[in-house]
Amino acid sequence: MSSSPRVDLASVAVVDNHCHAVEARQDADAADWPAYFTESPDPGMRGRDAGTTAFYRRLIRAMADFYGVAADTATVLEARARLGTDELVARLFADARIGGVVVDTGYPAPEAAMAGEAFDRASGAGRVSLLRLELLFQQLVAENDTWPALVDVVRHTLTDVRGSGFAGFKSIVAYRTGLAVERWAAGDVETSFRAARAEVEATGAVRLGHKPLLDTLLHLAFAAAAEQELPVQFHVGYGDPDVDLRRASPLELRAVFEEHDYRAMPVVLLHGCWPYTREGAYLASVYGNAHLDLSYAIPFLSMGEMRSMTRAALGVAPLTKLMFSSDGARVPELHWMGARDGRSVLSAALGELVADGDLGVDEATRAGERILRDNAAALYGVEVTR
Numbered sequence: 091m092s093s094s095p096r097v098d099l100a101s102v103a104v105v106d107n108h109c110h111a112v113e114a115r116q117d118a119d120a121a122d123w124p125a126y127f128t129e130s131p132d133p134g135m136r137g138r139d140a141g142t143t144a145f146y147r148r149l150i151r152a153m154a155d156f157y158g159v160a161a162d163t164a165t166v167l168e169a170r171a172r173l174g175t176d177e178l179v180a181r182l183f184a185d186a187r188i189g190g191v192v193v194d195t196g197y198p199a200p201e202a203a204m205a206g207e208a209f210d211r212a213s214g215a216g217r218v219s220l221l222r223l224e225l226l227f228q229q230l231v232a233e234n235d236t237w238p239a240l241v242d243v244v245r246h247t248l249t250d251v252r253g254s255g256f257a258g259f260k261s262i263v264a265y266r267t268g269l270a271v272e273r274w275a276a277g278d279v280e281t282s283f284r285a286a287r288a289e290v291e292a293t294g295a296v297r298l299g300h301k302p303l304l305d306t307l308l309h310l311a312f313a314a315a316a317e318q319e320l321p322v323q324f325h326v327g328y329g330d331p332d333v334d335l336r337r338a339s340p341l342e343l344r345a346v347f348e349e350h351d352y353r354a355m356p357v358v359l360l361h362g363c364w365p366y367t368r369e370g371a372y373l374a375s376v377y378g379n380a381h382l383d384l385s386y387a388i389p390f391l392s393m394g395e396m397r398s399m400t401r402a403a404l405g406v407a408p409l410t411k412l413m414f415s416s417d418g419a420r421v422p423e424l425h426w427m428g429a430r431d432g433r434s435v436l437s438a439a440l441g442e443l444v445a446d447g448d449l450g451v452d453e454a455t456r457a458g459e460r461i462l463r464d465n466a467a468a469l470y471g472v473e474v475t476r
């Protein structure tokens with residue numbers, strides 16, 4: 091492997107095809123900091139173990155290099171704290187050459203997030219936003235007390251999604267009722283809707299764990315997406331323990347891929363589907379509308395595991411169907427690390443393909459540009475500024 095030809099992607103700007111806003115206040119201290127880098131809700135994990143992963147140790151060393159200080163959490167955070175939020179975002183996004191972002195607006199909550207215009211000024215990156223479907227549905231279920239009224243308002247709201255300021259949808263159905271989105275009989279949907287409404291009446295809100303209802307609302311959104319040729323991102327695989335990982339395999343989406351009427355709806359399988367990367371890459375190799383996102387900050391992985399994920403994807407999927415992301419959220423270090431590590435891992439994995447005779451050097455370089463930048467720029471219509 092040491093003799094792999096070098097595929098140089100250092101000067102290629104990235105379009106981060108799946109990430110989140112950063113928080114307006116960037117003032118974490120050494121006790122809080124590791125908790126930004128785990129999906130575990132367990133207090134012991136957040137306070138102690140999260141600081142011992144391969145990802146976290148690499149992050150602290152990268153931050154130490156960036157600031158020119160010693161590689162321990164307290165020292166790097168002291169250097170970091172000398173920058174305000176705007177300057178922190180500006181320096182990290184410029185250093186990582188992030189030229190465009192596709193932002194899932196569903197997390198963190200808008201009250202905690204840096205405002206869009208301030209983020210655009212600081213990041214210097216082109217931006218488009220995605221509409222989080224389950225949040226919209228929850229709000230509309232709370233506001234409509236009959237099923238026909240709800241269907242009308244959902245259809246109406248999703249008639250012109252780009253005109254409403256969004257470049258696509260994001261679904262977290264994997265976190266709610268699983269990726270096997272089904273068709274349901276009218277009676278089942280009505281019963282499910284009434285259960286959701288009872289929850290609204292009891293608590294003032296609803297968490298959409300009602301499968302016949304959520305599946306049926308998603309089908310309304312998929313029809314709108316197919317009609318408007320709008321990309322739909324699905325959370326797949328790795329997440330906090332709210333996700334039942336057995337039901338979060340991309341293979342569960344078979345019925346959606348098999349629906350002929352949805353062929354014009356680009357589906358983006360997020361997070362490299364890790365640990366189901368081979369399954370996701372397979373789907374991207376057989377369904378024309380399946381795309382695989384390769385995410386390099388979350389899941390929180392070692393370089394070697396990210397190399398395996400990238401090898402599995404490059405091993406079978408067309409190079410036009412893969413897209414880089416960080417899944418960065420809350421702190422800009424995740425967007426920064428994702429871009430740096432994604433470039434480096436992709437460059438190494440493509441170098442292996444050259445060494446094996448799969449690709450020529452020029453083809454490998456072109457593949458890197460596509461995966462880091464061009465495939466996502468074209469799919470979401472995001473402007474690349476670097």
Ligand SMILES: [Zn+2]
Nearest residue numbers: 108109194417
């Ligand atoms: Zn995400």
